[in-house]
Amino acid sequence: MRAVTIDDFGATPTVTETAKPEPGPGEILVRVRASSLNGFDGAVIYGVFKDMLEHKFPITLGKDFAGTVEAVGEGVARAAGERVFGVVMKPVVCEGSFAEYVVVADGYGIAALPEAVDFAQAGALGLAGTAAVDVIDAIAPKAGETVLVSGATGGVGAYAVQLAQATGATVLATAKPGEEADFVRGLGAAHVVDYTGDLTAQVRAIAPEGVTTAVHLVGDPLQLADLLAPGGRIASTLGFGPEAAGDRDITVTSVMANPDTATLERLAGAVADGTMKVSLAQTFPLDAVDRAVGAFGAGTVGKIGISVD
Known part of the structure; x- marks a missing residue:
């Protein structure tokens, strides 16, 4: 699968071919349709957290995700094709959402995505x-x-x-x-x-x-x-x-963001009923994440989206 990776701190993010992951017990394989840039991504690139968090190279960047359930591991009740969104929450910085697929744990950092919220909106919502x-x-x-x-x-x-x-x-x-x-x-x-x-x-x-x-x-x-x-x-x-x-x-x-399911559902509900809007300043394709990072660093009004289609 295609994924945006770095092989060292300070490296330019590039699209590489990596193995498609498989979900283990309690895990979900998500076909990612959209994501967005966050300050965390830049911090990973430049090694801001290298003494605080464990990193394993090559690192696939990306925290937010929106897409559909591709497959599930043992003990997961979600069905293939279900629309979901959330935030990749893993103890080691390695497997992110700037990829065609990502494996995430069920029960935390993921929620069902209402039909009234499109993937681009949801991909810029989680973190x-x-x-x-x-x-x-x-x-x-x-x-x-x-x-x-x-x-x-x-x-x-x-x-x-x-x-x-x-x-x-x-x-x-x-x-x-x-x-x-x-x-x-x-x-x-x-x-x-x-x-x-x-x-x-x-x-x-x-x-x-x-x-x-x-x-x-x-x-x-x-x-x-x-x-x-x-x-x-x-x-x-x-x-x-x-x-x-x-x-x-x-x-x-x-405050440290805590993307539990209840909070994600609250956000999706607010976007679905029109009480909150998602402001996407620009959207870049997966193979232009390096340009997206540059635009983020230069300062934008609202979010920068990443399209994985």
């Missing part, structure tokens, strides 16, 4: 959507409160803006004027603050006493912490935890 759900659940905004989303134009941020707005809270989203600002307003942001300017002054002009809650996806977490009102809440996907907040009167939660 970023889960991270967004987890950060918004961590800060638990309420109607009438304010949410500052730093990194609003990225994959996680775009979902976070929508989830926060759905709670009835007022969303302040970071974005440059023009296309980025229009993008976040279209997702439900009530205010746009330009992160290339004086962010503190802009936020204080909108919320003089400070914002109630904040989502840290990029930038300086202490700057965001200082923009919180006393008793405010902030969640970070970048390792900012309570110990780093000093004596500030705030609640800090460090």
